[in-house]
Amino acid sequence: MKKYLHIILAFQMGACAAFADNGEASKNKSIVKGQHGEIGNMTETVSGHTAHPDAQWFPDAGLGLFLHWGICSVEAMNISWPMMVGARLPRIEDPTERDRIIREKDWELKGQPEMTPMEYWAMAEKFNPQNYHPATWLAAAKASGFEYVVLTTKHHEGFAMWPSAFGDFNTKNYMGGRDLVKEFVDGCRKAEIRVGLYYSPPDWYFDRENVNFTHRNLRKSNPELSPLDYNLQPKGPSMEGEELVAHQKAYAEMVSGQIRELLTNYGKIDVLWFDGNPKVGEYTKLLIGQDEMRRLQPGMVINPRMGGKGDFRTFERHLPENPELKDGEWAEFCNTWNFNWPYVDKDYRHFNRVLDELIRCRIHGINYLLGIGPKADGDLCYRAYEGFELFEDWMSTNGESVNGVHLLAENETCSTHASQKSNVRYVYLMPSNIREDRVPQPETVEFNGLPKPKKVFMLHNGQSVPFEFNEGQLIISVANEMQTKYADVIKVEL
Numbered sequence: 001m002k003k004y005l006h007i008i009l010a011f012q013m014g015a016c017a018a019f020a021d022n023g024e025a026s027k028n029k030s031i032v033k034g035q036h037g038e039i040g041n042m043t044e045t046v047s048g049h050t051a052h053p054d055a056q057w058f059p060d061a062g063l064g065l066f067l068h069w070g071i072c073s074v075e076a077m078n079i080s081w082p083m084m085v086g087a088r089l090p091r092i093e094d095p096t097e098r099d100r101i102i103r104e105k106d107w108e109l110k111g112q113p114e115m116t117p118m119e120y121w122a123m124a125e126k127f128n129p130q131n132y133h134p135a136t137w138l139a140a141a142k143a144s145g146f147e148y149v150v151l152t153t154k155h156h157e158g159f160a161m162w163p164s165a166f167g168d169f170n171t172k173n174y175m176g177g178r179d180l181v182k183e184f185v186d187g188c189r190k191a192e193i194r195v196g197l198y199y200s201p202p203d204w205y206f207d208r209e210n211v212n213f214t215h216r217n218l219r220k221s222n223p224e225l226s227p228l229d230y231n232l233q234p235k236g237p238s239m240e241g242e243e244l245v246a247h248q249k250a251y252a253e254m255v256s257g258q259i260r261e262l263l264t265n266y267g268k269i270d271v272l273w274f275d276g277n278p279k280v281g282e283y284t285k286l287l288i289g290q291d292e293m294r295r296l297q298p299g300m301v302i303n304p305r306m307g308g309k310g311d312f313r314t315f316e317r318h319l320p321e322n323p324e325l326k327d328g329e330w331a332e333f334c335n336t337w338n339f340n341w342p343y344v345d346k347d348y349r350h351f352n353r354v355l356d357e358l359i360r361c362r363i364h365g366i367n368y369l370l371g372i373g374p375k376a377d378g379d380l381c382y383r384a385y386e387g388f389e390l391f392e393d394w395m396s397t398n399g400e401s402v403n404g405v406h407l408l409a410e411n412e413t414c415s416t417h418a419s420q421k422s423n424v425r426y427v428y429l430m431p432s433n434i435r436e437d438r439v440p441q442p443e444t445v446e447f448n449g450l451p452k453p454k455k456v457f458m459l460h461n462g463q464s465v466p467f468e469f470n471e472g473q474l475i476i477s478v479a480n481e482m483q484t485k486y487a488d489v490i491k492v493e494l
Contacts, residue, residue: 029318034216038084039156039202039276042308049311049330054299057194058271058312059330060404061147062362063391064196066334066371067184068152068341071159073376074123075115079342080156083117083204085232086218086225098225105232107218117213117230121205124159124174132180132378134187137385142193144391145399150196150273150369151184153262158205162265166257169205185266196271197262201255201278201287201306210238210247210279245281252283259288263296272297274306303332315366319357323364333361334369337387342373348383351390352430352438355487359428362402363419394486397460401426401489412449423494425450426459429478430487440483447474451494458482459489 049055072079081087085107092098100106105113138149154160160170162181171178181197188195204211212219212227212235219225226234239247255278263269272293280287290302290309304310312330315323319333335357338348354370361368372384395402405419405426412420417428427445430438449472456465456476463482468475476490 032316032318034087035081036276038216039200040279041276041305044304044313045309046304046311046313046329047309049328050294050299050301052294052299055270055301055311057147058301058367059365061194061367062403063146063358064332064367064369065141065146065149066198066341066369067149068155068198068371068373070152070155070157070161070342071121071123071127072157072342073129073374074126076343076345076376077115078340078344079152079373080200080204082115083120083157084213084215085114085228086222087215089218089221091221098222102225102234107232114232116232117204117208120157121159121169121230124169127159127376128175129180129374129376129378132183132374134184134378135190136187137374137380137388138187138191138193140385140388142191144388145395146193146391148194148196148270149184149188150198150271151181152198152200153181154200154203154258155198156200156202156204156276158203160258162261164258164261166254166261167203167206181262182266189267194270195266195268196273197266197269198273198275199259199262200275202276203251203255203278206251206254207247207279210244248279248281248283249286251278252280252286255280256286256288259293260296263293269297269300272300272302274303274310277306301330312367319360319366323366325364325366331365332367332369333357334371336371337384338372340373341371343375343381348387351387351394352486354387355394356430358402359417359430359487362405363407363417365406390486398487398489401428401459401491409449412447414448415444415446418447425492425494427476427490427492428487429483429490438483438485438487440480440485442480443478443483445476445478445490447476447492448472450474450492453492453494455491455493457491459491460484465490 068079070079088108092101105116107114141149153162158169160167162170162179163172163177164170171180185195208230213230213232214225214228229235263272278287290307293302301311303312303314305314312332313325315331315333317335323331325331336349337354338344338346340346358368372380374380401419405421408414408418408420414427419426425447427447429443452469453467453474456467457463458465465482466477474492478490
């Protein structure tokens with residue numbers, strides 16, 4: 001793994017912020033709810049999943065990488081959502097102040113104008129990733145335990161990362177028709193990692209004449225403010241009548257055409273990851289259906305964010321303490337590694353926070369899709385490679401504790417996180433609220449409902465752990481010198 005570090009270190013030192021955890025936003029759940037409302041994500045219905053043999057890898061995949069990339073990387077900013085202004089604007093009672101905000105485009109009260117959607121789209125002219133060699137960092141991801149990777153082929157901003165025959169905002173019109181999706185898929189095949197393609201049916205560029213570029217939070221806090229156009233000016237009338245009908249038909253045809261391209265131009269695709277529903281009115285009947293998608297890619301899994309139906313549930317940014325999955329249900333939890341989906345020059349979350357989420361996911365049989373993004377030049381931030389190295393080191397000794405594990409039987413209880421696999425139990429030493437390097441201290445774990453164990457030891461080094469057993473109760477005593485600064489795992493062989 002370290003071979004990747006010394007190759008890129010000279011080029012990337014100082015390019016990223018420090019790898020630390022300053023705490024996670026407490027409003028993740030409400031943010032996600034607002035965004036999903038904006039893009040028309042429906043209530044998910046997962047009554048079953050594909051039985052195709054090529055898809056049965058998914059529930060035990062464990063760890064996936066979510067790559068958000070696009071023209072936003074030119075300014076190292078968040079993807080798409082900065083186009084929707086006023087998310088944090090409080091209630092403004094003074095009409096004079098409201099007029100000033102509109103006139104100066106000061107929608108975040110920073111004393112400076114926000115980037116307009118038109119200026120955001122203009123970043124496509126500068127998007128030229130000359131250091132895009134995905135096979136390098138996909139190999140690093142694979143060596144670190146990541147089993148599948150999902151790339152944003154088109155986000156809500158509307159820029160398609162391949163030379164699509166549908167629409168006029170893609171690499172066909174920029175970068176000489178370079179196919180960034182093909183390079184990604186080829187890199188996945190070389191690294192022997194499964195291919196996932198994210199696609200956003202909502203397209204704010206194609207639908208720009210109809211989109212109101214004020215955030216839903218702003219509409220609630222200041223309902224008297226006029227809708228805004230893509231120059232952040234008070235918006236004129238949207239399309240209507242025959243013009244709207246023709247537009248919605250073309251919109252549905254573009255979305256369906258682009259999805260067909262993704263499913264036919266790149267060989268076998270393992271995951272198709274949707275994120276919303278396009279506003280196409282009565283022409284929803286023209287949208288490509290899942291039967292057609294599965295005819296083109298029989299062995300892939302599909303998430304339920306277009307039309308509300310799919311193969312697995314998608315938890316985002318907030319993982320419930322008890323996800324309450326039905327028997328046999330598949331699920332995935334996605335969250336950011338650096339507080340933003342794409343590359344932004346900010347701190348990463350602490351590795352123990354990431355491990356905590358991975359462990360809690362795997363105990364419940366949920367895959368963990370961890371989000372980062374390439375920089376404008378196409379390479380990853382140095383801290384992403386450092387994170388890969390942390391994962392590789394931890395997974396090399398503890399990986400069996402997050403692969404193929406299940407919830408404890410109903411008659412078994414443990415005073416900390418624990419899981420089972422056949423005649424083995426795994427006990428995880430890490431409080432769920434930890435945010436920094438663990439300070440090892442003596443710990444006592446109480447496990448009830450077990451037969452007498454044959455062996456109890458630290459998984460990372462095989463060191464035996466003292467225990468007492470009496471009538472189904474196992475008491476494990478872990479000295480501080482046995483522990484490391486990252487999540488430790490005790491293996492109990494029965």
